[in-house]
Amino acid sequence: MSTTTTTTTLPPEFQDNLESIRIMGFWVFLTTDLVLFGSLFAVYVVFRSRVGLGPTPHQLFSMGPVLTETLILLTSSFTCSLSLYSARKNRVKGAISWLVVTLALGMSFVLLEIREFTTDVLNGHTWHQSAFLSGFFTLVGTHGSHVTVGIGWAIMLAIQLGMKGLTLTTRRKLYAFALYWHFLDIVWIFLFTVVYLSGIA
Amino acid sequence: MDHEDRQPHRIPTGHGDEVELAIFSPKMHQTHFPSLQITGYLLSIILTLLAFGMVAYHWMPMASLIPVILILAFIQAGLQLGIFMHLREGRGTTWQIPVLALAVSIGLGIVGFSIWIMMFKSGVS
Amino acid sequence: MDIKLWTLHLLKVLFPPQVLLPDIVAIDIGLTVATIVIGAYLTKTRKWGWLWHEWLTTVDHKKIGIMYLIAALIMLFRGGVDALMIRSQLIAPNAHFMGAQQYDEVFTTHGTVMIFFMAMPMIFALFNATIPLMIGARDVAFPRLNAISFWLFAFGAILLNISFSIGGSPSAGWMSYPPYSELLYNPGVGENYFLLSLQIAGIGTIATGINFLVTILRMRAPGMSLSKMPIFVWASLITSSLVLFAFPPLTVALGLTMLDRVFGASFFTLGHQGMPMMYVNLFWIFGHPEVYILVMPAFGVFSEVVPTFSRKALFGYEAMVGSLLAISFLSYGTWVHHFFEMGAGPTVNVFFGLSTMLIAIPTGVKMFNWIFTMWGGRIRLTVPMLWQLAFIPTFVVGGATGIMLAAVPGDYQYHNSYFLIAHFHNVILGGTVFGVLSGMYYWWPKMFGWNLNQRQGTWAFALFVGGFWLTFMPQYFLGFEGMTRRMATYPAGLGWTALNVWSTVGAFVMGAGFVVMVYNILWSRMHPDWDTTGDPWDGRTLEWSLPSPAPEYNFARIPVVRSRDEWWSMKQEGRTDEVKTSEATVRPIHMPRNTPMPIMLAAAFFVGAIGLIFGWFWMAILGGVGVVAALAYGSFADYSEIEIDAKKVLKTEAQLGRVES
Numbered sequence: 001m002s003t004t005t006t007t008t009t010l011p012p013e014f015q016d017n018l019e020s021i022r023i024m025g026f027w028v029f030l031t032t033d034l035v036l037f038g039s040l041f042a043v044y045v046v047f048r049s050r051v052g053l054g055p056t057p058h059q060l061f062s063m064g065p066v067l068t069e070t071l072i073l074l075t076s077s078f079t080c081s082l083s084l085y086s087a088r089k090n091r092v093k094g095a096i097s098w099l100v101v102t103l104a105l106g107m108s109f110v111l112l113e114i115r116e117f118t119t120d121v122l123n124g125h126t127w128h129q130s131a132f133l134s135g136f137f138t139l140v141g142t143h144g145s146h147v148t149v150g151i152g153w154a155i156m157l158a159i160q161l162g163m164k165g166l167t168l169t170t171r172r173k174l175y176a177f178a179l180y181w182h183f184l185d186i187v188w189i190f191l192f193t194v195v196y197l198s199g200i201a
Numbered sequence: 202m203d204h205e206d207r208q209p210h211r212i213p214t215g216h217g218d219e220v221e222l223a224i225f226s227p228k229m230h231q232t233h234f235p236s237l238q239i240t241g242y243l244l245s246i247i248l249t250l251l252a253f254g255m256v257a258y259h260w261m262p263m264a265s266l267i268p269v270i271l272i273l274a275f276i277q278a279g280l281q282l283g284i285f286m287h288l289r290e291g292r293g294t295t296w297q298i299p300v301l302a303l304a305v306s307i308g309l310g311i312v313g314f315s316i317w318i319m320m321f322k323s324g325v326s
Numbered sequence: 327m328d329i330k331l332w333t334l335h336l337l338k339v340l341f342p343p344q345v346l347l348p349d350i351v352a353i354d355i356g357l358t359v360a361t362i363v364i365g366a367y368l369t370k371t372r373k374w375g376w377l378w379h380e381w382l383t384t385v386d387h388k389k390i391g392i393m394y395l396i397a398a399l400i401m402l403f404r405g406g407v408d409a410l411m412i413r414s415q416l417i418a419p420n421a422h423f424m425g426a427q428q429y430d431e432v433f434t435t436h437g438t439v440m441i442f443f444m445a446m447p448m449i450f451a452l453f454n455a456t457i458p459l460m461i462g463a464r465d466v467a468f469p470r471l472n473a474i475s476f477w478l479f480a481f482g483a484i485l486l487n488i489s490f491s492i493g494g495s496p497s498a499g500w501m502s503y504p505p506y507s508e509l510l511y512n513p514g515v516g517e518n519y520f521l522l523s524l525q526i527a528g529i530g531t532i533a534t535g536i537n538f539l540v541t542i543l544r545m546r547a548p549g550m551s552l553s554k555m556p557i558f559v560w561a562s563l564i565t566s567s568l569v570l571f572a573f574p575p576l577t578v579a580l581g582l583t584m585l586d587r588v589f590g591a592s593f594f595t596l597g598h599q600g601m602p603m604m605y606v607n608l609f610w611i612f613g614h615p616e617v618y619i620l621v622m623p624a625f626g627v628f629s630e631v632v633p634t635f636s637r638k639a640l641f642g643y644e645a646m647v648g649s650l651l652a653i654s655f656l657s658y659g660t661w662v663h664h665f666f667e668m669g670a671g672p673t674v675n676v677f678f679g680l681s682t683m684l685i686a687i688p689t690g691v692k693m694f695n696w697i698f699t700m701w702g703g704r705i706r707l708t709v710p711m712l713w714q715l716a717f718i719p720t721f722v723v724g725g726a727t728g729i730m731l732a733a734v735p736g737d738y739q740y741h742n743s744y745f746l747i748a749h750f751h752n753v754i755l756g757g758t759v760f761g762v763l764s765g766m767y768y769w770w771p772k773m774f775g776w777n778l779n780q781r782q783g784t785w786a787f788a789l790f791v792g793g794f795w796l797t798f799m800p801q802y803f804l805g806f807e808g809m810t811r812r813m814a815t816y817p818a819g820l821g822w823t824a825l826n827v828w829s830t831v832g833a834f835v836m837g838a839g840f841v842v843m844v845y846n847i848l849w850s851r852m853h854p855d856w857d858t859t860g861d862p863w864d865g866r867t868l869e870w871s872l873p874s875p876a877p878e879y880n881f882a883r884i885p886v887v888r889s890r891d892e893w894w895s896m897k898q899e900g901r902t903d904e905v906k907t908s909e910a911t912v913r914p915i916h917m918p919r920n921t922p923m924p925i926m927l928a929a930a931f932f933v934g935a936i937g938l939i940f941g942w943f944w945m946a947i948l949g950g951v952g953v954v955a956a957l958a959y960g961s962f963a964d965y966s967e968i969e970i971d972a973k974k975v976l977k978t979e980a981q982l983g984r985v986e987s
Contacts, residue, residue, distance in 0.1 A: 010292060011229055020292040021467050025540045027297035028570065031304035032532055036574035038308030039608060042315035043578065043593070050599035052592075063257065070249055078242035081285045085235045127591045131599045134591040138582065152954070156961055173961075182285040186278045192249070193274040197256045201266055221552055296543045300567070307571045307658060315607055318662060318670045 011088060012171050019172040026176040030183050033146075037187050040139045041194060047135035048199075054130035057199030060120065066196045069112050070188065073147075076105035077185040084178045087166055095174065096161050102181065103154040106147055113144045136195065143191055146184050153177055220294050227291040241284035248277045339940060342514065344427060344494045354491045383920040385469040386878055390476050391454030392773060395766065397480060398448040399844075401439050404487065406840055408436035413797075413833040416826050419818035429814040430497035431490065431516070437500030438520065441616070442527055443483040445754070448762040449623045450479075453538055453562050455773045459869035460556050462547025462887065464880050467540040469918040470960070471533050477928030478530030485523035485935055489516060493940070496520035499812065501609055502583070504594035504602040509587045515939050521584045522935040526928075528573050528580070535569030538562055547868070549887035556867045556890075557646050561626025564654045565619050571658070572615035579608035588938055603668055610661035618657040620754060622650065624761020625692060628714050631768055632696050634863050635711040636703025639891060642695040649688035656685045666737045675734045682732035686725060693718065708863070709783035713764035716791045720756030724749060727802065742812075745805025748798045755794060763790075763843075771862045775875045776854035782846035790839030796832025800825040866891035871905045873982045879915045879970060882907040882979050908986040912976045916967040923963070927956035 014020040048057065080102045086094030117137065127134040157177055161170050220226040252270045255261065261269065282288045282301075289295055368374050381389060411432050415423045424432065458466055466472050489495045496516040498507040507517050542563045546555070555563075583605065585591040592598035594605045633640045640646065662670065662678035696718065705711065727749040731737050740746055771777040804825050809816065816822055860873040868885060869876075871893045885905060889895040896902050934949020936942075979985050 009229065011290060014290065014292040017292065021540060021544045024291070024296060024544060025468060025471075025536055028300055028536045028539055031297075031300050032536070032570045032574055034301075034304045035308050035311070035571045036577060038311045039575040039578040039611070041308075042312045043582065043604060043608070045312060046315055046319045046604055047593075047599075047601065050601065052599040054598075063253070067249075067253060071246070074242070074245050074249065077245075077281065077285060078238060081238045081241070082235060085238060127585075127589075129592070129598060131592050131601060134582075134585070134593045134598075134600070138585065138591070138593075156958060160962070179286055182281050185285075186281050189249075189274050189277050189281075193252060193270050197252060197270050198267055201256045201263060201270075219551075293544070300539070300570075303567065304571060310658065311575065311611055314659075315604075315611075318607060318674055319601070319604060321670055 012166075012168070013175040016168045016172075019168050022172055023175055023179075026179055030179060033183070037139075037142070037190075040135075040142055041190070044135040044139045044195065047131040050131040052130035052132075054133050055125055057132070057136075057195075060125060060133075060136070061196055061199050063196065063200060065112055065116055066192065069109055069116075070192050072105050072109045072112070073185055073188050076102045076109065077182055079105065080178050080181045084174060087171060087174050090166060092161060092166050095166070096158050099154055099158050099161070099174075103151050103158070106151045106154070106181075110144055110147055110151070113140070117141070140191060140195065143184065143187055146187075150177070150181055150184060153180070222294055225295045225298050227293070227295050228289040229287075237284055241280050244280055245277050248273050248280075339515075340492050342494050344431075344514075345491055347428065350491060357491075379920065382925055383473075383922045385465075385473045385918045385920055385924075387454045387458055387466050387469065387472060388773070388876060388878075390472055391451050391456075393476060394447045394451035394454060394479075395773070397483060398444050398451055398762075401444040401447070401483060402840065405436050405439040405444050406837060408432050408439065410833055410837055412436060413830040415815065416813075417830040418826075419816055419820075419823055421815055424814070426814040427497060430499075430812070431495035433812060434496050434499050434502075434520070435486070435490065438486060438496070438524070439483075440754075441500060441620070442524055443479075443486065445620050445758050445762070446527075446531060447479055447483075448766075449565070449620070449758075450475075450534055452623060452627065452762060452765045452769065453534070455769055456869055457538060457541060457559060457562055458545070459772070459872060459876060459880060460559055460867050461542060461545060461550060462868055462881060462885050463541065463545040464884075464915070465918065466537050467545055468537050470921060470924060472537055473921070473924035474927055475530040475534040475537065477924045478533070478931060479527045481928040481932040482523045482525075482527030482530065485526065485932060485939075486519060489519035489523075493519065501606075501613070503609075504583060504586070504600075504605050505596050507583060507587075508595055508602075510595070518584070518587060518939040521580045521587070522939055525577065525580050525584070526931050526935055528577055529931075530928075531569055532573045532577075535566040535573070537566075539566040539570065542566070547881075547884050547887050550892075553644075553647075554887055554890050554892075557629035557640060557643070557650075558623075558626035558867075560647050560650055561622045561629070564650050565622045565626075568615045568619045568622070568654055568657065572612050572619060575608045576612035576616075579605050579612065582608075584938070588941060603665075606665050606668065607661075610664040613664060614661040615654075615657050617750075617754070618653060621757040621761070622654070623765075624717070624758050625650065627761045627765035627768065628696060628717065630867065631710045631714050631764055632699045633891070634768075634865050635706045635708055635714075636700045637864075638699055638703040639866075639894075640695070641698040641701075642691075643890065645691055646695055649691040652688040653685055656681060656688075660685065663732055663737070666734050667741055672734075679732050679734045679737075683729055686729055689725060693722065708767075709778070709780055709787055710764040710768035712784065712787050713760045713767070716787070717756060717760040717764070720752060720760065720791075720794070724752030724756050727752065740805060742810055743805035744801040744809045744811060747811050748801035748805060751798050751801075755798075760791075768863070769869075771857040771874050772860075772869055772872075773875060776850060776856050777862055778846055778850045779853075779855070782842060782849060786839050786843035786846055788839075789842055790836050793832045793835030793837070793839055796835060797829050798832070800828045800832075804829070861893075866894035868893055871896065871902075873984070877978050877982070879917055879975070881905075882915070882975050882984070883911060903986060906984045906986045907976070907979050909976060912972045912979070914972045915970045915975055917970060919966050919968050921960075921963070923956055923960045927953060927960070930956055 013023060051057075079098050083095050083098035083102060086092075086098055117140075120133075125133055127137045154177060157170075157173055160173065164170050252273045255266060255270060260266075288298065288301075291297065368377065381393065384390065411424065412429070415421050415429060454466075454472070458464065486496075493515040496502065496519055498512060498517055498520070502517065502520055506512055507520075542555070542559055582591070582593040586593050586595060586600075592600045594600050594602045596602070629640055629646060660678055660682045662668075662674060663682045666675050666679070696714070707715075727745070731740055731746065731749060767778060767783055804822055807821055807825070809820075809822050857874040861870040862874070863870070868887075871885065872880065883905065885892065896904060930949050930952025932949070933952060934946050937945030937947070937949055976985065
């Protein structure tokens with residue numbers, strides 16, 4: 001029913017040399033972002049036990065909402081890949097629809113995260129309270145703000161796909177957005193493991 | 202192509218299309234049914250739940266638990282890169298692979314070395 | 327009444343006592359007058375349109391390179407004046423030419439300006455001016471991003487430079503260590519200026535790194551494989567990769583300090599279990615690769631200058647590339663040598679001490695290769711070559727004292743003394759500054775179309791280098807005598823006075839060298855020695871195959887590269903006609919169109935930064951909205967291009983004598 005073949009024909013995103021160079025540039029940007037997150041992870045890991053009078057990770061985290069957030073983000077990563085898949089099949093409507101699903105999932109992820117943060121702050125656990133909380137809110141918040149930026153980007157991209165259809169440029173933009181979104185998914189996998197799972201273990 | 206002709210500063214300058222290092226030659230995937238994506242999705246869900254289950258139900262002692270869930274995370278990251286991010290696609294040399302490898306090693310180095318340095322207890326002080 | 331109180335409050339925030347010192351007020355008046363005069367001149371000669379269309383909105387890498395160069399020279403002046411103020415204060419014991427606070431502000435500004443707003447743009451000036459020409463490309467990979475980088479740098483520089491007259495300068499040193507840089511100990515807006523200006527310039531720098539990495543990897547002329555790239559291109563490639571991974575930790579370090587100061591987080595505070603040493607760790611994860619970011623391009627420049635002026639191919643090309651790669655790799659693993667005294671423990675210190683010493687090996691390889699290139703060559707002592715010759719002993723002394731500092735027990739003695747000051751000025755001035763000045767004199771005719779007067783250039787060189795040695799050699803001994811860095815003044819009778827006098831005299835000689843250099847540039851502009859050949863030095867690489875300055879599209883015909891020093895081979899083998907175009911082969915050329923988006927985007931960043939600096943959150947949000955608007959505008963606007971039609975290309979090339987009959 002399905003076949004995976006490796007061919008040397010170029011996918012549409014790479015047919016124009018300059019657009020393929022832009023994709024390369026976006027990859028390079030992602031690597032710098034990776035090192036940025038690496039530095040934040042370093043800060044978090046070093047500060048993890050510096051809880052002062054505030055809560056420990058174990059006291060702070062509740063796994064239910066976090067697992068939901070994870071599943072939502074994984075699903076959005078999947079729908080994002082379907083958007084690109086549809087674009088490669090030249091189905092512009094499919095591409096837009098899957099993109100809209102992706103950004104809706106992204107929004108619900110961000111809302112859940114905001115709710116988690118609000119609960120913590122209302123319980124008196126602001127980032128002023130300890131180095132650990134500062135590290136936690138900044139690391140997770142940086143990821144959350146990346147997702148928020150991604151949502152804004154997806155909205156503009158969906159509009160452009162609607163206006164212009166699948167051109168060399170919009171195809172490249174969709175490809176770059178997909179890279180960005182999956183990259184955030186990878187970062188979240190590590191957040192989930194290093195921050196939350198290790199925190200309650 | 203007409204488009205390329207219109208854009209002479211887009212003239213393929215030789216190294217747009219040349220593979221300079223054989224190990225970084227591009228591989229494209231084309232599927233008729235998004236089976237690859239679905240497989241990737243299912244695997245990532247399974248890996249996530251597996252890691253979660255290990256922690257929630259204390260399947261192993263702490264000392265080995267953290268390394269194991271970290272390994273699961275790396276496997277999942279590899280899946281995302283290979284399946285969803287089309288890591289090996291490109292035109293000419295896939296330069297993203299060495300650049301990414303460098304970034305990963307530096308990112309890990311920053312985390313690992315920072316822990317080591319900021320422990321303040323290597324050797325006898 | 328409310329408004330009156332509010333205005334008084336605002337004036338107090340904008341003009342605290344520290345910016346109302348008579349000398350600062352005098353400079354303010356001078357700057358205001360200068361701005362009015364320049365504005366009036368532009369209005370009178372109707373040059374605003376020219377400024378906007380030709381420069382402020384340009385995406386041409388050659389023009390961006392020139393703007394970087396001008397900005398860097400202005401910043402060299404600013405940082406140099408700061409240095410002279412520092413040296414004036416230290417000429418005699420118990421001098422109080424400046425108060426301690428002002429002294430702190432001056433050395434902080436000196437360091438920050440010199441590293442981030444002089445050395446970095448000077449390097450990017452050379453990248454922009456030469457890289458596309460050397461690899462046979464018509465522009466960089468992302469021309470608009472290139473303009474964004476420049477304007478982010480420019481607005482970052484403006485931000486830091488207005489701090490001394492509005493709100494107060496930072497005073498925590500260029501490394502800005504907490505807890506002193508935290509709000510509790512350092513109230514006021516100075517430190518915020520530091521954090522935000524570096525953050526904005528840093529974003530631009532990362533973008534430049536991405537841009538040149540991709541340009542070099544993907545835009546080379548056909549035939550120019552990795553092993554045929556000029557060494558300056560290699561050095562730029564490796565510098566770009568260092569920028570990519572060194573700047574994010576700086577972004578994090580600065581960002582977290584800002585969160586502490588402006589939003590009340592507890593990262594590097596003393597209370598709430600914050601950990602100031604983590605800032606130091608992050609800062610030097612950036613800081614050590616940064617010094618190699620500064621020096622690699624200088625290595626690259628010398629690797630072009632030496633073969634050209636020795637009329638020999640570079641000795642040991644592969645070893646040069648290998649040593650560049652080795653240095654860049656090792657440079658990521660040495661950062662703890664900046665804080666051995668933190669007490670991370672002997673194992674950590676020994677590891678990082680050894681990794682530091684290892685770097686001397688590939689650097690030594692490079693030194694020998696340059697010398698062997700000169701060996702048996704026909705050397706011409708032009709100004710760029712003179713800078714290179716001065717570089718070798720200066721950098722070797724800097725390197726040798728670096729090895730002394732890398733020895734952990736020794737470092738406990740030397741650290742933060744004038745020995746350290748002398749060491750890093752030896753490598754940063756002797757390496758980077760000599761290098762970029764050599765590059766500036768070397769590529770000046772290519773950038774501007776006229777050459778700099780060599781005799782005046784030699785004078786500037788002699789004064790600068792002589793002054794340099796006179797300034798910094800005594801400082802090694804001051805370090806041995808126990809003088810620590812950042813002392814605002816010192817008592818008499820410690821045996822420091824004579825050495826300090828020599829050092830100050832040397833600094834003023836260097837200042838004179840800079841003045842002669844500026845005179846050199848202005849005089850040569852008035853009495854231009856036009857470069858009509860495009861190849862004034864009998865060069866070896868592709869940029870010399872082009873006319874000076876290169877037409878906006880650089881290459882009418884993209885060359886096919888067959889050897890390492892392609893232009894030299896063309897000249898030797900009589901293939902120089904290969905760069906000419908003809909009626910049959912000429913094609914229309916598409917170039918990116920100028921756009922106001924980069925300057926608008928950077929201005930929005932500037933507005934947002936001012937908001938964060940003064941804690942005016944409405945203004946920060948306004949800036950954020952501006953950034954989003956500029957990005958959206960950039961996304962929706964077609965990335966449209968202008969067409970230079972074939973006839974026009976042919977006409978331009980014909981005027982330059984580059985059309986085959």
